[in-house]
Each structure stands twice: as C-alpha cells, then as structure tokens.
Amino acid sequence: MFAYHVRLALLSLKKNPALTALIIGAFALGIGVCMTTLTVYYQMSNNPIVHKNDVLYAVALDSWDPVEPYDDDQPEQAPWELTWRDMMALRQSDIPTHHAAMFKGSFVVEPESDDVLPFEETVRMTDGGFFSLFDIPFQYGAPWDTTADENGEYVVVLSREMNEKLFGGQNSVGRTLLLDKLSFTVTGVIDNWNPAPKYYDVNNGAFDNAEQMFMPLTVAFPLERFSDGNTNCWKDEDINDYQAFLNSECVWFQYWAQLDAPEQKARYQDFLDAYVMEQKQLGRFERPLNNRLTPVDEWLQVRQVVADDSKVLLGVSFMFLAVCLFNTVGLLLAKFIGKSGEIGLRRALGASRTAVFGQQLVEVGVIGVAGGLLGLGLAVLGLRAVRKIYIGLDQLVDLTSIDVSMVLAALGISIAASVLAGLYPAWRVCRVSPASYLKTQ
Amino acid sequence: MLNMTHVSRVYRTDTVETHALRDFSLYVDEGEFVAVTGPSGSGKTTFLNIAGLLEDLTSGTYELDGRDVSGLSDNERSKIRNEKIGFIFQTFNLIPDLNVFDNVDVPLRYRNMSASERRKRITEALEIVGLTSRMTHLPAQLSGGQQQRVAIARALAGSPRFLLADEPTGNLDSEMASQVLDLLEDVNRTGTTIIMVTHEAGLATRARRNIHVLDGRIQPEEPEAQADGPPPLTAVQLAGA
Numbered sequence: 205m206f207a208y209h210v211r212l213a214l215l216s217l218k219k220n221p222a223l224t225a226l227i228i229g230a231f232a233l234g235i236g237v238c239m240t241t242l243t244v245y246y247q248m249s250n251n252p253i254v255h256k257n258d259v260l261y262a263v264a265l266d267s268w269d270p271v272e273p274y275d276d277d278q279p280e281q282a283p284w285e286l287t288w289r290d291m292m293a294l295r296q297s298d299i300p301t302h303h304a305a306m307f308k309g310s311f312v313v314e315p316e317s318d319d320v321l322p323f324e325e326t327v328r329m330t331d332g333g334f335f336s337l338f339d340i341p342f343q344y345g346a347p348w349d350t351t352a353d354e355n356g357e358y359v360v361v362l363s364r365e366m367n368e369k370l371f372g373g374q375n376s377v378g379r380t381l382l383l384d385k386l387s388f389t390v391t392g393v394i395d396n397w398n399p400a401p402k403y404y405d406v407n408n409g410a411f412d413n414a415e416q417m418f419m420p421l422t423v424a425f426p427l428e429r430f431s432d433g434n435t436n437c438w439k440d441e442d443i444n445d446y447q448a449f450l451n452s453e454c455v456w457f458q459y460w461a462q463l464d465a466p467e468q469k470a471r472y473q474d475f476l477d478a479y480v481m482e483q484k485q486l487g488r489f490e491r492p493l494n495n496r497l498t499p500v501d502e503w504l505q506v507r508q509v510v511a512d513d514s515k516v517l518l519g520v521s522f523m524f525l526a527v528c529l530f531n532t533v534g535l536l537l538a539k540f541i542g543k544s545g546e547i548g549l550r551r552a553l554g555a556s557r558t559a560v561f562g563q564q565l566v567e568v569g570v571i572g573v574a575g576g577l578l579g580l581g582l583a584v585l586g587l588r589a590v591r592k593i594y595i596g597l598d599q600l601v602d603l604t605s606i607d608v609s610m611v612l613a614a615l616g617i618s619i620a621a622s623v624l625a626g627l628y629p630a631w632r633v634c635r636v637s638p639a640s641y642l643k644t645q
Numbered sequence: 646m647l648n649m650t651h652v653s654r655v656y657r658t659d660t661v662e663t664h665a666l667r668d669f670s671l672y673v674d675e676g677e678f679v680a681v682t683g684p685s686g687s688g689k690t691t692f693l694n695i696a697g698l699l700e701d702l703t704s705g706t707y708e709l710d711g712r713d714v715s716g717l718s719d720n721e722r723s724k725i726r727n728e729k730i731g732f733i734f735q736t737f738n739l740i741p742d743l744n745v746f747d748n749v750d751v752p753l754r755y756r757n758m759s760a761s762e763r764r765k766r767i768t769e770a771l772e773i774v775g776l777t778s779r780m781t782h783l784p785a786q787l788s789g790g791q792q793q794r795v796a797i798a799r800a801l802a803g804s805p806r807f808l809l810a811d812e813p814t815g816n817l818d819s820e821m822a823s824q825v826l827d828l829l830e831d832v833n834r835t836g837t838t839i840i841m842v843t844h845e846a847g848l849a850t851r852a853r854r855n856i857h858v859l860d861g862r863i864q865p866e867e868p869e870a871q872a873d874g875p876p877p878l879t880a881v882q883l884a885g886a
Contacts (some may be wrong), residue, residue, distance in 0.1 A: 215743070216742075219742060552697070552732055555723065556724070557723075558720070559755055642734055642738060
C-alpha cells in the first residue's frame, strides 16, 4: 500500500506543478536555513577527540583570588590555566599515562629558501607528551624525546602544511631552520591535524586553526618567553623580572592529562589535592580546595565553546522553519481540498478514513523528502556563503561541511516537519463526506 | 437483501429543515433489477446514498444481507461499501490521472488483495465490458460510453452483491446509453442485484421493477407506466407491508 500511495503522491504532485513547487520551495527554504545554522552549531558542538573523552582531562587548580572566583558566572570553576610554579610541579608526576603543559607562543621563521620571506608564526610550546596525549598522527619522524623536554633542546615538530611551505613537503626530519635566529632541528612532521574546536586551548578563538609548529615548553623560559594567548593575574605583586613573573600567581599554562583508569584518576586527584594542601601551608591557594579534572566534552561546555548567540541563531532558524511550515499548512490544505472529489470517490469505493489519511501523509512525506533534498542544496550554498564571509579560517571548512549524519538529519527534520504540517490538512480531507463530492467530480 | 423500513432523512440548517426521505420503506430481493424514478429533488439520490452507505439516515432501519447497517462505524461502512457494493455514477467518476487498469484497481487496493489476484479481477472485469485493449488509456482518451464501461468494470471487479447506479446513462447519447443498459442487464442476469436511479421513464422500463419516488416517498404504481412498460414490472414491495 505504501508504494501505491507513493505512486499516487507523485501523480498528485505532477498534477499541480506550480502549487507543488511552492510547497516544496517553502519547505526547502525553511530546511535550508535550518540546516545551515544546525550544521555550524553541530560542528561547533563537536568533540574532536570523542574516542578519548573518558580518559583525557583538563587539569585546573583553584589558585585564584580568595575574595572572588575566577569566573563570576561559574563560581564553582577553578581558573582555566595554571601558574608556572604549579605547572612545573604537576609535570613531575608520573601518574598520568601522558600529560602535557602548554601555551601559545610565536617565533619569526627564517626559511632556508630565498623564495620564502621571513614570517612570524604561532608556536605551541609544550611537552613531548602532547602528541601521544592527543593522538596526533605523524607523516615523518616522531615527537622529541623526554631529554629534549628536560634540557630545553632546540627541536621542532612541523605541521604537514608548514613542512610543505618550508621544505617542499619532503621528509625534513633532521633538517634545521632558524626561529628567532636560533637553529632548531626538525624531529617530525605531523600529518593533517586540525581539530575543530581546538579543544586543547580554546582561548583566543576556539575555532582558530591548530598551530603549525610545536617545540619543547622548556625552550621558552631561558628565552624569557611570554604567552601569546591568555595571561590572567589577580594578585598585586612586584613583578620586576622574568623570574618574578614565573613565580607570580599569574595563570597562563593549559594542562592536560591522560588517565586511563578510574583508580589512576583517583590517584591523580589525590596527588593534586596533596599538592594544593602543601601549597596552602605555604600561604597559597586560599580558596577552598577545588582541583578539577574535566573531560573534553564537559570542558567544551564549561568553556562555552558554542556561544549563546549561536544557540539564539539556531532557535531563530527553527522559528523560521516553523513559519515556513505554517504557510505550508495553508498550501497543503488548498491542495488537498482540491482533491476532495477524488477522495470522495475513493471513500465511496471503500477507502477508510485511515487509508485516505495515510495517503495524504505519504504525499506530504514525499514533499518533505523533495523539500529536504532541495533544502540540503540551499544549505550547501548557505554554508559556502558562511565560508566566503570568514575566508581564511581553515577550520570553517570543517565547521561548514555537511556529513552523512547531517544529510540524514535534514531529511528526518524535513519529513517530520512535512508530516506535522500535513496532519491538519490530511485530517480535514479524510473527513470529506463521500456523497457530497461524487456529483461534482 | 436490502431492506429499508420507515427510513427518513432530514437535512437541517439553522432555519430550514428539509425532508429528503419520509417514511421510506423498500425491500429489494437478491438478483433484482430495480429502477428508481422520480423528478429532480424527489429523493432518489438521497435514497441511493443511504443504500450505498454514503450517508446516514435520520430515523428508521436499514438492513443489508440481514445485518442492521444503520449504526455502523465509518470503517465498517467503508468495508461493506468496498466488498458488497458497486457504484456507477452519471459522471463516471474516473480518476483522470490513472489509466483504465488503475481506475478499475482503485476499490481492490483497499482489500489487501495480492497483485496477481487484483490483476486477474481487473482483466476479467475489463473483458466483461469489452475494454481489455484500452487498459493503458487514460479516461480522457476514451469516449463517454467507454468511460462508463470502465466505471462498470470498476464496480464489477470487486464482485459486489449489488450495484447502485445513479443516472448511469445521463451523460450518454441514446446509442451508448442502450449499450450500457445492455451491459447492466447482462450483469443482472449473472445474479448481481442492481438498483438504478434515473429520471428517464423509458430507461426505467428496462428494469424488472420500477419504483417511483416523489417528495421523499415511494409512490404507488402508475397505471400508464404499467401499460407502457414491458413485463415483468412488479408492484412495489413495501417492507413489512
């Protein structure tokens, strides 16, 4: 019967092409707008390392001002970052499977080739554990070893793109390049890796591209490097030199740890608590004990990676879809009432109200599929327009890409919306009294 | 087979009450060919709609095959219409977008019948009306007489217990009308009960029994009609009378 109803639906849609086009167009417009915002929202809400969500934790210690919390809107949260002293202390722990401290720095790159002019490049200053922690694939070579971390060796890992730019995409492991006139040796080239959102450091733009250069964190301190990202301080301290800055209560290091088992996590939590209790004895950490290990998905929520205006936009787009549906109800009603004669005849020949109702719902379902497919086309155009507006932000390619789940979602929403819009017209028309239309057929 | 007793049908608006049928009692036996005549507005179509379970009656009782069908649910009425009643309309009421085969298929689609069974019945019905060669034609490609024959095939495909024909020749010229009536007579001879509404007394004489309706009531037989009409024109059988 379903196939029969689909066939009747196609015949019916062909019968009034203008009205059909209007109805499908209204659906498509609503779906197109909805899917554009929904795709961006969905991709923004994405957890790029979901397979490690239960073992990967952002580490936070509440070393903040005893008078007021770090974030007034979320007073239960600790500062998002760590002080240098705390970061250095946490690096000594051997409890996590992998762990890494990090901040965003920058260096001037002087390429070997005369064809490429010197340029300033953002660099992720981190520990060698960074690459295992976040499952970063390597095209050539490997991360630097722990000795490099301990000694602050001048080694660097490049992105595939940066390797292409500096070394023409060849295996550059062992090659050197000048960064701020210092010679760094390439230990590895990572393969394509650009998580969206950039969960490991959502400061200064959660949807910025991942850095294209990585070097040991310990390189930074002898060179007296400051963060190019966020540095937040609460205490009135005399900071006269770099060492005083390092020893200050300013927070500027992101810290992540991989804790594979619950007991490992519990041990690490105990370690953090013991460390903070010890620091309290020294007059630090005056706030209540609040050491937090936050998994990635929760971290993305706490850090409000998906901005409120994105949610509002999503709501507005669904309201737009509702308006389209509301208009479609009228069009469907007109279409179905126009078929009253045929429906009266079918009723006379034995079709039950349920059968007639089902026939109309299948027809709106077919409209929904057509509207959904056309809407997807409009969404693709809409997403291209978004990319044009934010040109240069590579991550937008991911944020504005429609995957299979979004195609299915579009069709699902479209069919559900069309059936919803068709319920009243179908109900109205299935109550047609057969006798009243037979003479006028 | 069909037994209406003291049936009335009243249409009400805020200000007006129209009695389409009044104290209408009729018994039609299996295999009869009954013509219902009367002027426009006399209640013929209302009677046919009630007989075909297309409309509710206001009071009285209506039994079909010994079953009281006056209080049935909409679904039950649909099922009876589908399985027991065949309809033939003045305006043919074919679905213009469907070809002949699919038009005849319409009532069978609501019977949970296999595709092969449906095909067999459609082919047989179209053979009876002589239109097997036009299966793929759309109604607009057929003459009026052919369209009415398709409508008859549609009514016959479901093997109904009785056919209700509402002015079946009203839109046809005399030659085609005669052919259609020949066909109905053939169908009747196979045992199918036929009730035909018409306002043409000439056509009514082709039926085996003639009922005249006026002002929603069955009228006594008119002597001249008896004189003009060929036998076996029988007296009105009033149920319970």
